[in-house]
Amino acid sequence: MHTRILSIIILFFLIASCSKPSKPTDRMTFVVDSIMNQLTLDEKIGQLNLPSSGDMITGETGSSDIAKKIEKGMVGGLFNIKSVAKIKEVQKIAVEKSRTKIPLIFGMDVIHGYESVFPIPLGLSCSWDMKLIEQSARIAAQEASADGINWTYSPMVDISRDARWGRISEGSGEDPYLGSEIASAMVRGYQGNDLTANNTIMSCVKHYALYGAAESGRDYNTVDMSKHRMYNEYLPPYKAAIDAGAGSIMASFNEIDAVPATANRWLLTDVLRNEWGFKGFVVSDYTGVSEMVNHGYGDLQYVSAKALEAGLDMDMVSEGLLTTLTKSVKEGKISEKQINEACRRILEAKYKLGLFKDPYKYCDDVRAKSEVFTAANRATARSTAAQSFVLLKNEGQILPIKKSSTIALIGPLADSKENMTGTWSVAARFAESISVRDGLQKAVGANVKILYAKGSNLDEDEAIEERATMFGKTLHRDKRSAEEMRNEAIKIAKSADVIVAAVGEAAEMSGEASSRVNIQIPEAQKDLLKALLKTGKPVVLVLFTGRPLILKWESENIPAILNVWFGGSEAGDAIADVLFGDVNPSGKLTTTFPQHVGQLPMYYAQKNTGRPLGNDKWFQKFRSNYLDVSNEPVYPFGFGLSYTNFSYGDIKLSKTEMSAEDSVSVSIDVTNNGSYEGAEVVQLYIRDLVGSVTRPVKELKGFQKINLKAGETKHVSFMILNKTLSFYRQDLTFGSEPGKFLFMIGGNSRDVKQLEFTLRP
Ligand code: BGC
Numbered sequence: 088m089h090t091r092i093l094s095i096i097i098l099f100f101l102i103a104s105c106s107k108p109s110k111p112t113d114r115m116t117f118v119v120d121s122i123m124n125q126l127t128l129d130e131k132i133g134q135l136n137l138p139s140s141g142d143m144i145t146g147e148t149g150s151s152d153i154a155k156k157i158e159k160g161m162v163g164g165l166f167n168i169k170s171v172a173k174i175k176e177v178q179k180i181a182v183e184k185s186r187t188k189i190p191l192i193f194g195m196d197v198i199h200g201y202e203s204v205f206p207i208p209l210g211l212s213c214s215w216d217m218k219l220i221e222q223s224a225r226i227a228a229q230e231a232s233a234d235g236i237n238w239t240y241s242p243m244v245d246i247s248r249d250a251r252w253g254r255i256s257e258g259s260g261e262d263p264y265l266g267s268e269i270a271s272a273m274v275r276g277y278q279g280n281d282l283t284a285n286n287t288i289m290s291c292v293k294h295y296a297l298y299g300a301a302e303s304g305r306d307y308n309t310v311d312m313s314k315h316r317m318y319n320e321y322l323p324p325y326k327a328a329i330d331a332g333a334g335s336i337m338a339s340f341n342e343i344d345a346v347p348a349t350a351n352r353w354l355l356t357d358v359l360r361n362e363w364g365f366k367g368f369v370v371s372d373y374t375g376v377s378e379m380v381n382h383g384y385g386d387l388q389y390v391s392a393k394a395l396e397a398g399l400d401m402d403m404v405s406e407g408l409l410t411t412l413t414k415s416v417k418e419g420k421i422s423e424k425q426i427n428e429a430c431r432r433i434l435e436a437k438y439k440l441g442l443f444k445d446p447y448k449y450c451d452d453v454r455a456k457s458e459v460f461t462a463a464n465r466a467t468a469r470s471t472a473a474q475s476f477v478l479l480k481n482e483g484q485i486l487p488i489k490k491s492s493t494i495a496l497i498g499p500l501a502d503s504k505e506n507m508t509g510t511w512s513v514a515a516r517f518a519e520s521i522s523v524r525d526g527l528q529k530a531v532g533a534n535v536k537i538l539y540a541k542g543s544n545l546d547e548d549e550a551i552e553e554r555a556t557m558f559g560k561t562l563h564r565d566k567r568s569a570e571e572m573r574n575e576a577i578k579i580a581k582s583a584d585v586i587v588a589a590v591g592e593a594a595e596m597s598g599e600a601s602s603r604v605n606i607q608i609p610e611a612q613k614d615l616l617k618a619l620l621k622t623g624k625p626v627v628l629v630l631f632t633g634r635p636l637i638l639k640w641e642s643e644n645i646p647a648i649l650n651v652w653f654g655g656s657e658a659g660d661a662i663a664d665v666l667f668g669d670v671n672p673s674g675k676l677t678t679t680f681p682q683h684v685g686q687l688p689m690y691y692a693q694k695n696t697g698r699p700l701g702n703d704k705w706f707q708k709f710r711s712n713y714l715d716v717s718n719e720p721v722y723p724f725g726f727g728l729s730y731t732n733f734s735y736g737d738i739k740l741s742k743t744e745m746s747a748e749d750s751v752s753v754s755i756d757v758t759n760n761g762s763y764e765g766a767e768v769v770q771l772y773i774r775d776l777v778g779s780v781t782r783p784v785k786e787l788k789g790f791q792k793i794n795l796k797a798g799e800t801k802h803v804s805f806m807i808l809n810k811t812l813s814f815y816r817q818d819l820t821f822g823s824e825p826g827k828f829l830f831m832i833g834g835n836s837r838d839v840k841q842l843e844f845t846l847r848p
Contacts, residue, residue, distance in 0.1 A: 118443060119434045122189065126160075128423060129413060130187050131430040133161040136409040137194070137370060137401050140168035140177075154180055160187045161409060163401060163433050164238070166194035169514060174235030175450040182446045190446030192437055194291070197239040198257065198511040199223070201230035203464035203656055204520070207509040207597075207633055208243060210475035210652030212259035213674035213727070215768045215792050217272040219471055224276025226464050228288045231514070233458035235449050237440050238289045240337060242273035244324035245294055248688040250681065251304025253601030256510055256633030256653075258299060260677030261690045261724060263320050264787045267327035274331035282334065283441035285448045286458075292328035294339035294372055296354060297321050301341060304687065306600045310341040315780060318815035320692070326363055334367040334436055338399060340375055347382050349375040350390060355398030368432035370401040377405035387411055392421045400429040460516065465657055470670075472654035472661035477674040478728040479638070482646040485625045487668025487730060488585055490531045495583035496524055497542040497576045497619065498590040499612065500631045505560045509653025510598025510633055517559060519656065523589045523629065526659025530667055538583055541565055542576035543615040545593050551609075555593040555601075562593055569611060573618050580622045587666065588619055589629045594653055597633025606684055607637045620644060629662060635680040642721050650674075668730060673766035673792070675727035675835065679720045686716065691724040691836040692783040725770050725787075725835035731761030731797065738832050738840040746847045747809040747823060754804035755832045755840065759795035767834060768792045771805045773812065774829040780817050785836060805832075812846055 108114050123131070138153050156162050157180045168174055174193055181191045199205045205223040214220065224241075231239060246266055247255040259269040270292065279287040300321065301308035312321065329336070338355065339348045348354055349371050359365045371394065379390035391407035392415045402408040415421045441448060478486070488494065500506060504520040528537045545552045545562050547569065556562050565572055580586050590612040595601060607613070608630075619626050627647040630636070641648060649672065654661050664670040681689045696711045703710070705717035712718050736756035745751045757769055771789035775782040789805040807830070812823040825848040833839030 115435055115438045118438055119431055122434060123427065123430060126187060126430070128416065128426065130160040131426050132409060132412045133159070133187075134163035134189065134430045134433045135401050135426075136162050136406060137164045137166065137403045138162060138406070139373075139404055140165050157181050157191065158184045160185045160189070162191060164192035164194060166403075168193060169195070169234065171235045171450045171452055171455040175447060178446050178450065189434070190437060190442040192238050192433075192440065192442065193236050193449070194238040194240060195231060195236045196241070196511055196513055197227050197231045197236060197288070198241045198243065199509070200227045200468060200512070200655060201234065201514045202460040202516055203230060203468045204508040204512045204515045205468050205655045206472050206475040207256050207511075207653045208258055209256045209260060209633065209677065210654065211471070212265065212269055212677040213477050213652070214471070214474035215265070215675055215790055216474060217268055219474060220269055221272040221276040222467065223471055224273045225279070226467060228277045228279070229286045230459045230464065232286050232288050232449050233451065233454035234514075235455070236288060237442070237449050238291060238335070239277055240291045240293055241277070242270050242290065242328060243293050244270040244328055245297070245299035245339075246321050246324065247299030247678075248690040249299075249301070249304040250606050250635040250678065250687060251602050251604060251684065252299060252301055253306060253597045253603065253634070254299065254599055255635075255678065256597035259324070261679065262677065262692065262787050263323040265677060265790070266324035270324040270328040271331035274328050274333045278332060278334065282439050285451070289334040289436060289440060290328070291335040291337050291370060292325055292333045293337035295325050295336050295359070296339060296348060297343060298339035298341050304602050306602050307340045310343060312343075314819060315815065315817065318819055322358070329359070329363050329365050334439060336365065336367065336369050338369055338371050338375055340372050340378065342382060347375075347379045347384055349399060350379060350384065350393040350397045352397040360398065368400040368429070368436055369398055371399055371403045371405065374404045376402045376407035388415060391415070395421055395425050395429060400432045460519075468655050469657035469661045469664070472658055473664045473670040473672070475652055475654060475674050476661070476665050476672050477650040477676055477726075478672040479648040479650055479722055479726075480642060480646065481728055481730070483625075484730075485585065485627055485647040486649065486666065488587075488627070488666050490667055491535065492584040493538065493582065494527065494531075495538045495540070495576075495580045495586045495624075496527060496589065497540050497580065497586060498588045498615070498629075499541055499543055499545045499562050500591060500593070501587075501589035502539060502541065503562055506562065506594040506631070507653060507658040508655055509594045510601070512655075515656060521657050521659030523587075523659045523662050526661070526663040527587070527666070529660065530663035538579040540576040540579050541572055542588070543569060543572050543611045545611070546609040547611045552593075555596040557595045560594045569614070573615055576615065577618055577622060580619055580624055583624060586619050586622070586624050586626045587629055588616055588626055589631065590616065591631035591636070592633055593631075594633070604684065606634060608641070613640070616641070616645065627666070629666070635676075635678045637682065637684060638680060638721050639682045668763075671730045671763050671765040673727070673729055673768070675725050675768045676722055677724065679724050680722035682719065682721045683716045685713070686720075689720060692786050694781055695784050723835050723837040725768070726837070727768075727835070729761070729763070729765040729767065731759050731763040731765040733765075733767045733795070733834055734758050734760050735833060735840055738830065738842045740830070740842055740844060743843075744845040744847055751807045751844070752804050753807055753830045753832065753842070754802060756800050756802055757793065757795065758800040759797055762797050764794070764796045766792055766794045769803045770833060770836065772831040772836065772839060774831070775812065775814070775824070776827045776829065778824055778826075782814065785831065787836075
């Protein structure tokens, strides 16, 4: 800590260290109490204020509006500020110039890596590899903390079953069980087991809650949902993150039960604190407080007071709390006690991070230079990216491609660096990202030339392309006509052995405020694909996307499809690794790929209805189906191919019945029948056949990713406990119900082996 400061904080620390209470929580209370006793009401309210750094840049910091506020003790934290130099300068204002001397907390959206960028979260989830996912968050935390950041707005754990919603790319897909596993892995990765270390950061799980169920997939839209569905399907991942120790949580933009989440006391206090025992702090989303005025919930003073009362502690950007709470206290609308509680939680977070001991602990120039975007981190990002890719089709074993083949690399995403990192990669170094072209060329070496043509623009409509390539993620629009571009592509395609078509969405076609109703590959690129198919050369579709797309035509016409999502800064190298077979793909989808947008929301864990189609063929009158498309997806949840083939033996049970205190083992043999070594994600689903409330036809309850050499067989078993069979019942208590169950195991949610089992009363 800076020696010149004769701050009240130092004083408290001296006192604190002389008469240290023995238990860590007592020590924290002691320190925070000592600080709070010295604060005025306005200074306490100041701690609840979280502006974005905005125009605050080095050189101007001293005179900017925010700097003045920091000096006056009107700011608790800051986000969107990058680099040790800037952060140090701002922290100095807080700890040296303000009366309170309280350090700021520095936040950022470190979502899937920092400068070494990992695949977008939806892609990462397709690895089904919790160690790998935790490691990606660990590396992100290491890099971000080396660059001054101590708080990240991640993980985003919103379950989404509607591919129109652009933010589906930021989460882990449609399943609450898998989503919960990933949520805790991410929190462990960010926070490690010691938040006071200088290479861990505080996690902020978001967006609490149900944000992914926005009506019509339109961002920020209304959500309306039964409690039963909330508890069983949407809330589990938030709870898992809290159970894993997430230090903070972000309220979502949507309303819940007709009250905006930001001021929803049931959500922020009854469930979060009273039921789940959350001890951290709640921050609003960006202008979430003032947006309640638009929701029609009241004026700024009213909604700010309601938010505080509901359990919100920090206001991101609105300054609703900052500008109205004093007045509300004076008018008796809220009590100072409520402000104290919120202020205490913010100070506790700073204490947990060790900021009172050393406000500059994350401001180490040496670390910033040596620990960010390192060769080792980039290598891990590369191997992780390869694990996120999902092989959707490989007819005639076109893949892997021989390095000696003549390859025509075609498509608007083939030579793009800026788009490789996908949405929410605010710290990325675009210029150093590896494009597909770079990656392939490097892999084949200087003696083999990769032929390249752009082939088409992203979209014929320039306005759409502009919206889809914001934040510097340009695709360098080509001014030539579609025909000219296509002809150039066909020409090189004709002289190649194989065509690799790098097409799909641009990075900013998914993510925040990027909802779409037409979730197909844009028409311009589909026309290109059709023209390429006509050459008669084998076509490999390398698909970039941030959401499930409608791939009906592609799945029927294109022989090989590798879904690479947005793989991160090293995407191009990872794509080369998989296309050339140095890595055998093993990713499995974590969201259903529908055949028509009209099927949305779509998910495997559906209810049966009173008139299910059963095994009958579509179409059946007076059955639950459509006139114009079947109920099937194009690719089901859990689906993904490998260069090798896996077969499943018969499912076995250690016993066919058990009581609630007991356990049972369910197992299966999995064999690699092909000629490559490969990894398979073995998935366990259950169905509770009769319940006091209706249960889904399938629910994921376990998975194991196993590695098998060619010809090898492994026995995979899962332990079933009473907990595995439990759910939130109508009264929202968690427990099981005796009766019959189906246990199902397979390599995806559709193709499973099954056995019946009984839970005895
Ligand atoms: C997003 C959050 C994000 C915040 C801060 C909001 O618009 O909804 O996910 O963390 O901005 O950048």
